Structure formats: C-alpha cells, structure tokens
Amino acid sequence: MATAFFSPTFTLRNSTSIPQSRRRSCLVRSSQASVAVETPSSSTTDLLLQVKDLSAVIAESKQPILKGVNLTVRHGEVHAVMGKNGSGKSTFAKVLAGHPDYEVTGGSVLYKGLDLLEMEPEERATAGLFMSFQSPVEIPGVSNIDFLNMAYNARRRKLGLPELGPIEFYGYVAPKLELVNMKIDFLNRNVNEGFSGGEKKRNEILQLAVLGAEFSILDEIDSGLDVDALQDVAKAVNGILTSKNSVLMITHYLRLLEFIKPTYIHVMENGRIVKTGDITIAKVLEKEGYKAIS
Numbered sequence: 453m454a455t456a457f458f459s460p461t462f463t464l465r466n467s468t469s470i471p472q473s474r475r476r477s478c479l480v481r482s483s484q485a486s487v488a489v490e491t492p493s494s495s496t497t498d499l500l501l502q503v504k505d506l507s508a509v510i511a512e513s514k515q516p517i518l519k520g521v522n523l524t525v526r527h528g529e530v531h532a533v534m535g536k537n538g539s540g541k542s543t544f545a546k547v548l549a550g551h552p553d554y555e556v557t558g559g560s561v562l563y564k565g566l567d568l569l570e571m572e573p574e575e576r577a578t579a580g581l582f583m584s585f586q587s588p589v590e591i592p593g594v595s596n597i598d599f600l601n602m603a604y605n606a607r608r609r610k611l612g613l614p615e616l617g618p619i620e621f622y623g624y625v626a627p628k629l630e631l632v633n634m635k636i637d638f639l640n641r642n643v644n645e646g647f648s649g650g651e652k653k654r655n656e657i658l659q660l661a662v663l664g665a666e667f668s669i670l671d672e673i674d675s676g677l678d679v680d681a682l683q684d685v686a687k688a689v690n691g692i693l694t695s696k697n698s699v700l701m702i703t704h705y706l707r708l709l710e711f712i713k714p715t716y717i718h719v720m721e722n723g724r725i726v727k728t729g730d731i732t733i734a735k736v737l738e739k740e741g742y743k744a745i746s
C-alpha cells in the first residue's frame with residue numbers, strides 16, 4: 453500500500469523513530485565515482501526533488517546497494533525508472549521513503565528545498581511524499597475508510613487545515629472510488645485484507661488520490677494487473693497529475709508507459725542511473741533487452 457511519501461501504511465508500520473545513525477548521509481561519500489545524469493535544467497524554482505550522489509547500504513549487512521544516484525525531478529514531471537532485476541530500483545524508492553532497512557552512506561536529497569534525509573518517514577509523508585509498494589500490506593482490524601481518514605487528516609493537520617469527520621470524509625472519498633473503478637464496499641473492508649493483487653494496486657492509487665500527494669513513487673504498480681485494471685490504474689494516475697505534482701514510477705514494461713506518458717525514462721544499473729532519455733529507451737529495451745543499452 454502506499455504511504456508515503458505518503459504511504460499511509462508505511463507510516464503505520466514505521467511509527468518508531470529511525471535512529472539518527474540510520475538517517476543521515478552527507479558525511480560519508482561513496483568511494484565510487486557517480487555517473488551524473490541530470491535532466492535538462494529549466495529553473496531551480498520548480499525543483500521538487502534533487503538527489504545527488506546518493507549511496508546506501510543494507511542496514512544489517514552493510515552491503516552497498518545504491519552507489520551514487522543522481523536524479524532531478526521538477527513539478528509536473530513523470531519519471532520512470534527501469535532496470536534489470538536487482539539493480540536497486542526498489543531500494544532507491546524505499547530509501548527516499550525513509551525505510552529503516554537501509555542506511556544512507558553518502559549524498560544528499562533535497563525535497564521542496566528541505567533535507568529529506570533528516571526527516572522521519574511520517575514527516576516525509578505529511579510533506580506530501582507518497583509511496584506505493586510492490587506488495588501492499590494488509591492491516592487486519594482497520595477499515596479502509598478509517599485508515600484513509602486518519603492519513604488524510606494527518607496531512608490536513610500538517611497543512612494547517614481542519615480535520616474532516618467521518619461523514620464529511622465519506623463525501624470526499626466516495627467520488628474518488630470511481631477514479632479507480634472500486635466498489636463502495638471496499639471502504640468498509642479491512643485495509644487490503646483478502647484483496648486480490650489488482651484490488652490492492654487500485655487501493656494504492658485510491659490512497660494516492662485521497663492524499664493528494666505532491667510526489668508519488670509507484671513501485672511496479674502495473675505488476676499483476678490485467679489489461680482493464682492497468683488502464684483503470686493508469687487513468688487514475690493521469691487523473692491526479694497536475695503541473696504541481698510529480699510521479700516517479702518503477703516499471704519493467706513499456707505498456708504502462710504507453711498509458712502514463714513519462715517526461716523522462718532512467719535506466720538503473722548496479723545502484724546508479726546510467727542512462728536517461730525518452731520513451732525510445734523503453735521501446736529499445738522491450739525489443740532488444742538490456743544488452744542494447746548496457
């Protein structure tokens with residue numbers, strides 16, 4: 453499920469603070485030179501996310517996974533990250549979300565001008581960062597609507613807005629179900645409990661629509677979806693895109709990128725972004741595989 457960068461589930465699961473030692477990064481630089489792949493610069497004022505030389509290891513084993521990632525995202529852009537299995541895509545996403553399994557060892561991440569790496573996962577979420585995970589978690593005993601209401605109110609509090617009570621919130625959320633083609637009774641079911649794979653993915657996008665995130669990371673949102681569900685999910689994502697928010701999608705397949713048009717496609721290899729371009733990259737990969745660009 454998603455929480456954030458606003459993945460509400462993530463916030464729930466990570467309600468304990470991450471030790472300071474796991475959160476910081478800028479002091480230690482990766483020993484490996486990074487491959488800087490900056491997207492063309494327009495202006496610095498519309499910068500949403502700026503990742504520079506980001507390195508990270510698995511917290512437990514200290515195994516390096518990210519080895520100098522560079523990425524710049526501006527408002528209104530859609531970025532797709534592709535790459536072979538095990539190249540570090542999900543790790544990159546989870547590090548941005550503040551996942552405690554990883555320790556940042558170098559580099560910096562600015563989000564809306566703030567040092568993202570100094571923020572707790574909950575702070576990242578309430579600052580409009582949403583993350584949808586490959587395998588959304590189930591939360592027994594918590595209904596979807598209560599969960600969404602809680603996450604939505606957390607964001608409203610952060611924005612200095614009054615919270616919505618259950619009735620008002622129902623009025624807000626019900627029309628959004630249409631966006632993802634979900635039946636109203638999904639609101640009363642426990643979060644993701646007994647949901648099919650496709651229903652879980654739709655539920656992720658419902659959360660995204662409800663939370664109105666500014667930066668959404670969608671990790672393989674297309675996996676396990678049938679053709680109709682893929683179109684529904686893509687339509688919903690397109691429906692929430694504005695000139696003010698941005699999306700980072702991790703995917704293996706051209707089919708998703710034909711529905712949600714990316715501004716840039718990046719290829720990750722061995723913990724770095726090694727190539728950036730347009731949809732042509734995905735077409736070449738589809739036809740010839742990674743050997744064509746390695």
Ligand SMILES: Nc1ncnc2c1ncn2[C@@H]1O[C@H](COP(=O)(O)OP(=O)(O)OP(=O)(O)O)[C@@H](O)[C@H]1O
Binds near residue numbers: 553
């Ligand atoms: N918590 C962890 N514990 C042990 N190994 C991990 C952990 N997280 C990531 N890894 C390892 O780091 C490498 C990168 O994993 P990651 O999930 O980021 O790859 P990916 O590019 O998203 O792959 P895929 O396309 O298969 O989803 C893999 O070898 C993986 O086994």
